[in-house]
Structure formats: C-alpha cells, structure tokens
Amino acid sequence: MKHLIEPLDFTTEEYEEIFRLVDNIIANPGDYSHVCDNKLLASLFFEPSTRTRLSFETAMLRLGGQVIGFSDAGVSSSTKGETLLDTIRVIENYADICAMRHPKEGAALMASKAVKTMPIINAGDGGHFHPTQTLADLITIRHYKKSFDNLTVGLCGDLKFGRTIHSLVRALNRYKNVKFIFISPEELKMPDPFKNFIDEENYTETRDLVSVIDDLDVLYMSRVQKERFVSSDEYERLKDYYILTEEKLKNAKEDMIILHPLPRVNEIAPEVDKDPRAVYFEQTKFGMYGRMALIMKLLEATK
Amino acid sequence: MKHLIEPLDFTTEEYEEIFRLVDNIIANPGDYSHVCDNKLLASLFFEPSTRTRLSFETAMLRLGGQVIGFSDAGVSSSTKGETLLDTIRVIENYADICAMRHPKEGAALMASKAVKTMPIINAGDGGHFHPTQTLADLITIRHYKKSFDNLTVGLCGDLKFGRTIHSLVRALNRYKNVKFIFISPEELKMPDPFKNFIDEENYTETRDLVSVIDDLDVLYMSRVQKERFVSSDEYERLKDYYILTEEKLKNAKEDMIILHPLPRVNEIAPEVDKDPRAVYFEQTKFGMYGRMALIMKLLEATK
Amino acid sequence: MKHLIEPLDFTTEEYEEIFRLVDNIIANPGDYSHVCDNKLLASLFFEPSTRTRLSFETAMLRLGGQVIGFSDAGVSSSTKGETLLDTIRVIENYADICAMRHPKEGAALMASKAVKTMPIINAGDGGHFHPTQTLADLITIRHYKKSFDNLTVGLCGDLKFGRTIHSLVRALNRYKNVKFIFISPEELKMPDPFKNFIDEENYTETRDLVSVIDDLDVLYMSRVQKERFVSSDEYERLKDYYILTEEKLKNAKEDMIILHPLPRVNEIAPEVDKDPRAVYFEQTKFGMYGRMALIMKLLEATK
Structure with missing residues (x-):
C-alpha cells in the first residue's frame, strides 16, 4: 500500500x-x-x-x-x-x-x-x-510544455512561506537542466534549505520581475497569505509588492505560461485573465x- | 446555454x-x-x-x-x-x-x-x-387549480420585504385575468414598483384578511423575517399581526389552497396543518x- | 412502518x-x-x-x-x-x-x-x-462470544450519565443469565431506575476494576464526558479515575473483549490498543x- x-x-x-x-x-x-x-x-x-x-x-x-x-x-x-x-x-x-x-x-x-x-x-x-497542488502544477506545465527539461521557471511573490513553491521547486529540480529564477522582496526570499537542493548554476535571485520576465517559460505567481504573517502591518506593506499586470507582461515570451495555486487576492490583475498565457484556471x-x-x-x- | x-x-x-x-x-x-x-x-x-x-x-x-x-x-x-x-x-x-x-x-x-x-x-x-421558490409556487397552484387564468390570489403578511411574494406576483401577472388582493399592515405594504406592473383593476389592498378570505382561490401566507428588520422592536410589534387560524378560515372557499414558502414561525397556527386546504408541505x-x-x-x- | x-x-x-x-x-x-x-x-x-x-x-x-x-x-x-x-x-x-x-x-x-x-x-x-450504538455493541459481543447467554459483563467508568451504558444493560438483560458488574466511583454510580430492571442476583457494584477483572467476559469502558458535568472541577477530579492499562489487564481472561463507544480521551492507555482483547475499533x-x-x-x- x-x-x-x-x-x-x-x-x-x-x-x-x-x-x-x-x-x-x-x-x-x-x-x-x-x-x-x-x-x-x-x-x-x-x-x-x-x-x-x-x-x-x-x-x-x-x-x-x-x-x-x-x-x-x-x-x-x-x-x-x-x-x-x-x-x-x-x-x-x-x-x-x-x-x-x-x-x-x-x-x-x-x-x-x-x-x-x-x-x-x-x-x-x-x-x-501539499503534494496534490504540486501534482496539479506539474501536469499543467507538462501539458503546455510537453517536457520539463531545459525550462526556465520564475517563481514570484512569497517564496518564504509558500509551501507550494517549495514543493514545486524540489519536484522540478529532478528534471534535466531546469533553471529557476526566484523573484521576491528581501523579506520573503526563498529559504536556504530549499536553495541547497539546487545546483548553484541553476538558480538566480532577483527583486525585479520585469527585468527577468523575457527569460521565462513558466511564471509561477503566489499569494501573499495573510495567515502566514505575525504582524498585519508587515502583511499590508508587502502584499501589493508584486502585482502582475498586462504592462509587466509586455516583454514575456508568447508561449510563456502563468500559473498560480489560487485563491489569488490581487497579485494578478483581472485584465491578465484574458491573456492566453494565463492558465491558472485550467490548472x-x-x-x-x-x-x-x-x-x-x-x-x-x-x- | x-x-x-x-x-x-x-x-x-x-x-x-x-x-x-x-x-x-x-x-x-x-x-x-x-x-x-x-x-x-x-x-x-x-x-x-x-x-x-x-x-x-x-x-x-x-x-x-x-x-x-x-x-x-x-x-x-x-x-x-x-x-x-x-x-x-x-x-x-x-x-x-x-x-x-x-x-x-x-x-x-x-x-x-x-x-x-x-x-x-x-x-x-x-x-x-429566488426563482426556484416561484417555480415551486407556480407548480403547486397549477397542480391544484389546473390553470392560472381567472384566479383570485391573496398575498398576506410581509409584502414589503418578501421577495418570494414579489416574484410570484410578477410571474402570475403574465396569465389572463389574475386578480391580486394584497393583505398587510401599513408598514409592510406591497411597494409601488411591484404594483406598477399590474393593471389597476387587477389588484386591491386591505389590512383585513377575514373580510376578503371568501374571495380567494389561493392564499399565500408569508413569514415576517426578523433578518429584514432594522429594529427588533418593530419586528416584535408586527410579527404576530396576521396569524392564520381555523377560525379565520371559516368563510374561505372549500377548494381554496393555502401556500407558504416556509419556514414558518407562528404565522400559521399548527391546527391549520390538518385542513385539506393547507398545501404548504406538498409545496x-x-x-x-x-x-x-x-x-x-x-x-x-x-x- | x-x-x-x-x-x-x-x-x-x-x-x-x-x-x-x-x-x-x-x-x-x-x-x-x-x-x-x-x-x-x-x-x-x-x-x-x-x-x-x-x-x-x-x-x-x-x-x-x-x-x-x-x-x-x-x-x-x-x-x-x-x-x-x-x-x-x-x-x-x-x-x-x-x-x-x-x-x-x-x-x-x-x-x-x-x-x-x-x-x-x-x-x-x-x-x-442512542440505539445504534447499542446495536454496534450487541453485534460486537455476539461476533466474539457467539451468544449473550451466561456472559459476565463489566461496565466501567461513568455509569451515571453514560446513555450507551444504560441502553446496553437493558438490551443485554433480556438474554439468559447475563451477570453485570458495575464499576465506578461513588459519584458516577449506575442510577437506581436502571438497576431496578435487573434481578438482584444478576448484578454487583464495585469501585475497584482490578479486583473483578478476572471474572469478566466483556469489559465495557466508557468516556467521562465533559459536556455532562455542571462543574469543570468535578470533571477534572474524576476523569482519570479509571484508566485501563496493560498492568490492570494482567488477570483478565484471555478471551475477554474490551469495548468502548468512542471517542476515548485517556480512559484506555494507547498501549492497550495492540492487545488482542481490544476490539473497540472493530466495534x-x-x-x-x-x-x-x-x-x-x-x-x-x-x-
């Protein structure tokens, strides 16, 4: 069993x-x-x-x-x-x-x-x-990209508390030549234990989504979860930090796909829903x- | 679709x-x-x-x-x-x-x-x-009366806030020669916008149930809903205003039917449940x- | 019907x-x-x-x-x-x-x-x-003991408020020569009305589980339910009074069975779960x- x-x-x-x-x-x-x-x-x-x-x-x-x-x-x-x-x-x-x-x-x-x-x-x-979220993420990526090998995957938002992000990174890291770009404010950076699983040449970190968006095959957005914060001031300050808009998507690849574990609050503007790259409901x-x-x-x- | x-x-x-x-x-x-x-x-x-x-x-x-x-x-x-x-x-x-x-x-x-x-x-x-309540009401009336045409329908109780009443009136008003009698205290009268849909000769208003009960083919009772009142004093004062009893039914037609959207609180006395005209559970x-x-x-x- | x-x-x-x-x-x-x-x-x-x-x-x-x-x-x-x-x-x-x-x-x-x-x-x-609990109890006893006749059944814990105990006793008392041993602190004794159903020679009462455990074919443990107590001090004082452990089971018959209506809190030590006599999950x-x-x-x- x-x-x-x-x-x-x-x-x-x-x-x-x-x-x-x-x-x-x-x-x-x-x-x-x-x-x-x-x-x-x-x-x-x-x-x-x-x-x-x-x-x-x-x-x-x-x-x-x-x-x-x-x-x-x-x-x-x-x-x-x-x-x-x-x-x-x-x-x-x-x-x-x-x-x-x-x-x-x-x-x-x-x-x-x-x-x-x-x-x-x-x-x-x-x-x-939350392994069945990871399963949903993997199936979605495979459906649109056919293979995981050689993908460049951006993970954006709350990389510190986001368990779905941690699990997805570990699962994708088992495939060949997957590159990760971790996009987050300083306070919500990917924790070291999760980075340690990855070869150093396979990840980079940045605070700026727009500067890296043209490299991405997959952009995984995440919710800044109020319930993970000790202070609600801190939450209010950070929650709007990375909001995905059509403007920010201007330089993204035509076949990039946008994932999100949902529910979203406001980290993806509703205008993005109609973009063919937005696959978070299909997810x-x-x-x-x-x-x-x-x-x-x-x-x-x-x- | x-x-x-x-x-x-x-x-x-x-x-x-x-x-x-x-x-x-x-x-x-x-x-x-x-x-x-x-x-x-x-x-x-x-x-x-x-x-x-x-x-x-x-x-x-x-x-x-x-x-x-x-x-x-x-x-x-x-x-x-x-x-x-x-x-x-x-x-x-x-x-x-x-x-x-x-x-x-x-x-x-x-x-x-x-x-x-x-x-x-x-x-x-x-x-x-609440259109499926209206659907239930219409099916019940049609089952017992075979046709909606030429019916006289009394609506009693909270005609101001009762959405099921408003919907039923609008739906019945599409049939031929349906007469409405609106029975309510002054404070809970049928609002003008709903009366405006109806030809003037097709409705009357009264505060007194007993004086009109012998005209009715259908009596639709309604609950005075506490949650619709701003003041709970006002609710307490009005909730018992129209309670249907066997006594009040004395002059009603033998084949009149009594409907109620349920749940009822006390606006229909339990003794009425055994009256063959009471069809609110069948409803x-x-x-x-x-x-x-x-x-x-x-x-x-x-x- | x-x-x-x-x-x-x-x-x-x-x-x-x-x-x-x-x-x-x-x-x-x-x-x-x-x-x-x-x-x-x-x-x-x-x-x-x-x-x-x-x-x-x-x-x-x-x-x-x-x-x-x-x-x-x-x-x-x-x-x-x-x-x-x-x-x-x-x-x-x-x-x-x-x-x-x-x-x-x-x-x-x-x-x-x-x-x-x-x-x-x-x-x-x-x-x-709670008759379907009684049903579960009876089926379990019959499954392991084949017959109810001539059994000695110990009921232990809260015999005052435990409705499942009261019902089980009344149901078992209809079979031939069933002996009951009521094991409880003074404050939680089997109430008289329930004892009155039973022939006097068919029950005994004791405060001490260990002294009677070797007589039992069935030991029915019960939860001391917090929600039945008026005072929470009283509850705290009595809840641990009868905790079943492997030590206390030393002199019990090899084919005695232990029942419990569940949920248990701590009245049966987890070590007992592995004892083949423990059938409360099968129950x-x-x-x-x-x-x-x-x-x-x-x-x-x-x-």
Whole structure:
C-alpha cells in the first residue's frame, strides 16, 4: 500500500505514469466513470479548503466512487478531545481511501503510520506539504510544455512561506537542466534549505520581475497569505509588492505560461485573465484530473 | 446555454414545458432516475438555507447525478479574500451545473456572466430573487387549480420585504385575468414598483384578511423575517399581526389552497396543518420536482 | 412502518434478524451494493457527531443509496425559528429514511410521530437514547462470544450519565443469565431506575476494576464526558479515575473483549490498543454493518 504524503514520495517514473493516465482520462473520460464503483473516499478537512476539498470529491465522484467527510474541524470529534490517530483508525473502517488536510505539520504522515488498509493522501499539513497542488502544477506545465527539461521557471511573490513553491521547486529540480529564477522582496526570499537542493548554476535571485520576465517559460505567481504573517502591518506593506499586470507582461515570451495555486487576492490583475498565457484556471482542472489519476493509482483501480 | 437568475427569465411557454415535465416525473419517477448519470451539481450556499439546498441536492441525486458543494460561506475560500468570480471559474472546471445562494443581490447574475459552460441557477440572492421558490409556487397552484387564468390570489403578511411574494406576483401577472388582493399592515405594504406592473383593476389592498378570505382561490401566507428588520422592536410589534387560524378560515372557499414558502414561525397556527386546504408541505415536494425538471432543462437531459 | 427510537423498540427476535443480516453482509458485501439504489437517507445532525454521522452515511452509500443532510444545527433552518416538526415534514418530502441526532431528549420520538412515510432512526437524543450504538455493541459481543447467554459483563467508568451504558444493560438483560458488574466511583454510580430492571442476583457494584477483572467476559469502558458535568472541577477530579492499562489487564481472561463507544480521551492507555482483547475499533466497523442491516430492515430492502 502506498500513500502520498510529500511530493517526492513519487519517483519521476511514477509521476510519468500519472501524467499518461491523465492524458487518457482527458481523452476518454467516459472510460473512467465506473473504475471506482463501490469505493469510498473519506474527505477529512480539519481546516477548511473548499477548492482542494471539492477537487478531491469531484475526482472521486467522476470515477464512480462516493464520498464521506467533513469540511471543518468544528464538526469533527476532535472537539471531544479525541486524538487524530483514533479518528483515522475509525475512518479506516468506513472508507477505502482518505484525503486529509490538517493544520498541524506532519499530521498526514502520522495518519499514514496508523492505518493498515487505507491509503492516505496529504491534502495539506500546515505550512509543510501539499503534494496534490504540486501534482496539479506539474501536469499543467507538462501539458503546455510537453517536457520539463531545459525550462526556465520564475517563481514570484512569497517564496518564504509558500509551501507550494517549495514543493514545486524540489519536484522540478529532478528534471534535466531546469533553471529557476526566484523573484521576491528581501523579506520573503526563498529559504536556504530549499536553495541547497539546487545546483548553484541553476538558480538566480532577483527583486525585479520585469527585468527577468523575457527569460521565462513558466511564471509561477503566489499569494501573499495573510495567515502566514505575525504582524498585519508587515502583511499590508508587502502584499501589493508584486502585482502582475498586462504592462509587466509586455516583454514575456508568447508561449510563456502563468500559473498560480489560487485563491489569488490581487497579485494578478483581472485584465491578465484574458491573456492566453494565463492558465491558472485550467490548472485547477488539471488538478482535478491529477487527483482522479492519483486515486486510481493508490486504489490500484484499472478500467 | 441558459441560466435561471430571475423568475421572468423563462417565458410562460418555458414554464409550461417544465410543468409538463414535472407531471411526467411524478407519474413515472423511475424513468428519470438515470437521466443525469455522470453529471455533477455544484451546490454553493454562501449563506445557509437548508431547505433549498437539500431540495436541489435531492433533485440532482434523484436524477442519477452527484453533488459537491458547501452549506456555509465560513467553509469557503471567500474567507481568504477570493472574489466570487474566481470561485465560480474554478467550480466551472469541476461541475456541470451550479445552484448558488449568496447574500449579495446580483451575485448569481454576475456569476452567470463569468461562466462559459456551466448553467447557473439562482437559489436566492439577498432580498432580490429566488426563482426556484416561484417555480415551486407556480407548480403547486397549477397542480391544484389546473390553470392560472381567472384566479383570485391573496398575498398576506410581509409584502414589503418578501421577495418570494414579489416574484410570484410578477410571474402570475403574465396569465389572463389574475386578480391580486394584497393583505398587510401599513408598514409592510406591497411597494409601488411591484404594483406598477399590474393593471389597476387587477389588484386591491386591505389590512383585513377575514373580510376578503371568501374571495380567494389561493392564499399565500408569508413569514415576517426578523433578518429584514432594522429594529427588533418593530419586528416584535408586527410579527404576530396576521396569524392564520381555523377560525379565520371559516368563510374561505372549500377548494381554496393555502401556500407558504416556509419556514414558518407562528404565522400559521399548527391546527391549520390538518385542513385539506393547507398545501404548504406538498409545496416543498413540488419544489423538489420543479428543481428536477429545471436541472434537466438546463442540462438538456432527456430520458 | 417501523422506527428505531430506543433500543428496546426491537425484540430479541428482531435483533437476531439483524445479526444474521450483518453476518451475510460481511460474508458477501458485493451482494448488497445495490439493494438501496434510488433510495435517499436524510442525515440530520442538529448537533455534531462525526463518527455516528459518517457511519450512517457510509452504510447508506455501501448499499447503493444516496445521502442528503447537515452536520450541524448552525446551518439548518432552526436558526430561523422553525420547529423541528416542520423541518421533518419537509425532509419527508425529499428522503426515504432519516437518521437524526438532536440535543433535546425525545426529539426523535416526536419526529417519528409527525411522519407518514419516512422511518426515523434515533442517532442520539441528548442524554437519552442512542440505539445504534447499542446495536454496534450487541453485534460486537455476539461476533466474539457467539451468544449473550451466561456472559459476565463489566461496565466501567461513568455509569451515571453514560446513555450507551444504560441502553446496553437493558438490551443485554433480556438474554439468559447475563451477570453485570458495575464499576465506578461513588459519584458516577449506575442510577437506581436502571438497576431496578435487573434481578438482584444478576448484578454487583464495585469501585475497584482490578479486583473483578478476572471474572469478566466483556469489559465495557466508557468516556467521562465533559459536556455532562455542571462543574469543570468535578470533571477534572474524576476523569482519570479509571484508566485501563496493560498492568490492570494482567488477570483478565484471555478471551475477554474490551469495548468502548468512542471517542476515548485517556480512559484506555494507547498501549492497550495492540492487545488482542481490544476490539473497540472493530466495534465501529460492526456499527457500520449494523446500520446497513438496520436501513435495509426499515426500508424493507432485500437483495
């Protein structure tokens, strides 16, 4: 039995298998509408995340499976003092597979060690990992760029707290000759531990998006998340620092793609939505297809 | 692609088509239990409304479709500052059709302009429109009265804030020779803009229910909604003004029908529930059938 | 039409019928995956109880049925002042069967009197009854002990407020020669009305678990529920009084079984989980199978 707790739990070969399955699902969705008949997904959101939750639930329903769960710790037994592990052991008696989000780092890993028959998918554990976001990002890039090799990828905004950024960089760094450009204010720079994974010649850092935008094949924008800041003054000062506009896109390549994990607040101006390079809404669709393929893989479901 | 944002978005011919479909569904529900197989309803309730939400979800499930969604804005991404339009654009990548309730007037209309492939059903936008309530009302009246022409319809209670009343009046006014009697305290009278749609000889106003009850074919009671009042003193003073009792029904026609959008608080005494003229619980069943027919129409699903 | 409001609503013959159905479901689950096709369960939780709610929803989904509902009174119409009976009468127009939890004692009974076509299952009404927990307990004991006759059953912890304990005792007392040992601190003793149902020679009371543990065939541990205490000092003083450890289990029979209604807080040490006598997680699985059989029985569904 396999779990997905962090993005690097899967080899590049395993990702490739998922990418091919996604291609097949997109080409022939009808072939997959019963592959998880009689299977049950537990969708356990100990903190709310509507987009991710609905993506998982859609994925399971579109495979013919069913869903139980909760969207909020407030309605879970944790309010009666039960431990996470007890909750998971009970849920294992109900469900075949489990997607869980939890505010505590390491929660999904702990859960995966308590179960015997139910694969766990980490749908976000605090500021730690969010591997199905990385999966959505990778599928989107591969869809438009065909290969990851030799890409130049700009990551812009909050590189300090943005867990999706950290995971994506580590996942992309396994491919050949991927160059990273880290674009952020001084206060939100990519932390050293994440840079240390990358060969020095493969990344550069800058504060200025416009000066590097013409080099990029992929521009990954990120939200400056209020909840990650200790001081709200600091948040107010930094949140508008990097707002992507049509003006700033003037020198970008025609086939550059713009990604964003969503929700966005104002870091991408609405005018950009109509730009053909803006693929952040398509990205959520690829995320849903990726979760379909992932559920199939972990349940060993085949058509 | 068609949406249902306000009751008059559908012509009387389109309503007639829905009424006939409802008749067929009631006669042969088994024929419709798979017409929406592999279809997904997004049930997005940015403010709670259990009755309406469960009616939509029942409708979709009874057609063989599936449901994703939320029942409360508290668990939606809007708490992270995302705009409604971004939420809708993401949901469009998951679902085939969307029923949404939102506290802001115009929210459903805005949403309908942002989507390309997903029909939007307005399940209530603030004090504005609630077209599937109107649909339930019309189906109920037609079921018992066979035709809308020549009916005398009394509307009683809160005619100032009651959006379901406003919509029903506008919808009924499209039929031949419908007479309206508006029954309310001075403070809660039908507002002029809604009266202006009606020919002057087709409506009268009164404060006294009992004096007109023998004229009515349909009596539509309404709840005095606390949440629509600025002052809670004013609410307390007016809420018991028109309470329907068996005593007050003494002179009503034998085949008059009593409707109410529910929930009621105390504006209809429980003793009235057993009166054969009381059809407000049946009305919720017709509402569910109406939503089945509506979903089929908007998805162009056929048996 | 039959409801399940309190554990003794079913005769021992009816329980036996459910036990046999559970055996068949466990042996051939695939035979039951469509017996409730096109049936809808309303899962109405006016107070949260994730475990019980998900157990019911899993049960219905694994029978091929579908589920509507809410997990929290906050999102129900009751906030608009609607009575429970009106809510139930509306839900009856949507669903085929209803599981409801409500903080008020007698709520499920009241609901069962208001409906005409929809069986009601009491999923807990305040400190009163929780018959499907009793069902889970009975199925678990029968699974491991084959028969209830001649068992010695220890009930330990909060015997004063523990409704599951009261119900289980009344249900077991209908079998032949069942002996009860009530193990609790003075303050949380089994109340007289419940002892009065039992022949005097069939129960004893003690404060000391260890001194009686070697007599037991079944040890039923219970949670000291904070929400049942008026004073939180009193709760703090008593909650750790009876904690089950491996040390205390030293003299227990090899085939004794340990049950617990869950959630536990700390009344069973985690080390006990690995003991083969600990069956409290299996108990939740039997609860789910019991709910499958119960739904089938009340809907008169057959394979």
